[in-house]
Amino acid sequence: MNLPDRPTRTSGRPSTLREIAERAGVHVSTASRVLRQPEPADGWSAAARRVREVAVELGYQPNLWAASLRTRKTTTLGVVMPRLTDGVVATMFQGIEEAATQAGYSVLLSSPPDDLDAQRRSIEFLVSRQVDGLLLSSLHTPGRAFVDSLQVGALPILQLNRHADVGLPFVSGDDHRGGYLAGRHLLNLGFTEIAVITGPDHASTSRDRLAGFLNALSENGITLDPSRIVRSDFEVSGGVTAAKTLLERKSRPKAIFAVSDTIAIGVLGVARDLCLRIPEDLTLVGYNDIPVAAQLPVPLTTIRSPARLIGATGVRHLLSMIAGNEVESVKLPVELVVRASTRC
Numbered sequence: 001m002n003l004p005d006r007p008t009r010t011s012g013r014p015s016t017l018r019e020i021a022e023r024a025g026v027h028v029s030t031a032s033r034v035l036r037q038p039e040p041a042d043g044w045s046a047a048a049r050r051v052r053e054v055a056v057e058l059g060y061q062p063n064l065w066a067a068s069l070r071t072r073k074t075t076t077l078g079v080v081m082p083r084l085t086d087g088v089v090a091t092m093f094q095g096i097e098e099a100a101t102q103a104g105y106s107v108l109l110s111s112p113p114d115d116l117d118a119q120r121r122s123i124e125f126l127v128s129r130q131v132d133g134l135l136l137s138s139l140h141t142p143g144r145a146f147v148d149s150l151q152v153g154a155l156p157i158l159q160l161n162r163h164a165d166v167g168l169p170f171v172s173g174d175d176h177r178g179g180y181l182a183g184r185h186l187l188n189l190g191f192t193e194i195a196v197i198t199g200p201d202h203a204s205t206s207r208d209r210l211a212g213f214l215n216a217l218s219e220n221g222i223t224l225d226p227s228r229i230v231r232s233d234f235e236v237s238g239g240v241t242a243a244k245t246l247l248e249r250k251s252r253p254k255a256i257f258a259v260s261d262t263i264a265i266g267v268l269g270v271a272r273d274l275c276l277r278i279p280e281d282l283t284l285v286g287y288n289d290i291p292v293a294a295q296l297p298v299p300l301t302t303i304r305s306p307a308r309l310i311g312a313t314g315v316r317h318l319l320s321m322i323a324g325n326e327v328e329s330v331k332l333p334v335e336l337v338v339r340a341s342t343r344c
Helices: 019-026 030-034 046-058 064-071 089-104 116-128 144-148 175-188 202-219 236-247 261-273 291-296 307-322
Strands: 076-080 105-112 133-136 157-160 170-173 194-198 229-231 255-258 283-288 303-305 329-330 334-338
Touching: 019 030, 019 046, 030 046, 046 334, 076 089, 076 116, 076 261, 089 105, 089 307, 105 116, 116 133, 133 307, 157 283, 170 202, 170 255, 170 307, 175 202, 175 255, 175 303, 175 334, 194 202, 194 236, 194 261, 236 255, 236 261, 255 261, 261 283, 307 329
Parallel strands: 076 105, 076 133, 133 157, 157 170, 170 329, 194 229, 194 255, 255 283, 283 303
Antiparallel strands: 303 334
């Protein structure tokens, strides 16, 4: 039986740069340069095209670990992102992955529970995998002691979505502005008997949305009674519990701002059970504009937050930090989307 004198995709072992260079008729350094660089603006030369064709023919796979030993870079970004089952968080991660892939990076994701001990273990795991930088989406406020205790050296770290006052740059939506827009909308509709369902106090998204909402009310001379501010988590079940607290009272609010759409969905369920019509008996505003918000039996008025853009912008800023540049924190614009839950 005659063995092939040249390697093929079925030869049973990985092809090498030297074999590709010999087959393509170029120097091995030329083959290496062509296979590790993006396409030039004026296109590939004939020799470069031949190198790439041979690489595909032989099923060449670059040895990323060997490359990382030479460059001290793994072209991998670490992401710590609790609550990945949440639609907003999942959309944000899509933005991260798309931007990272476009830049030639891979993403190593850890999705721990939303508590600091679990996040610490995730961070330690990703650092042990020698990622080039970290995106942290759920730091708790305050978080200075937690961040100072991390053993990460000079590893670039960027906060995403939530932000704590820890001296690290962040990319988020403008949550204070979003809460303000929700408050102004309800005031413009003539409501004064208003309540708000806010999220966990450790989440800057919750704190900023509440602060913006209260600021809008205070500009109109309205101060909410503490009983009209009910804390929840970001889940539907939390919205159900909070809505029962507000709506089963004799003196119930005429309008509610929920700091997430999932909370608002819980409110809709309780309103249905109490035979309250939306918006005639209860007007409701959510936050984030998740895809289902427009498809609910009563489409939900909400604040649209640019989740995918937050993820993509975070990647671009982190890559700039990895390159040795300083970056500024960014709050991306949000907008009010008016639907049937605030109008007949």
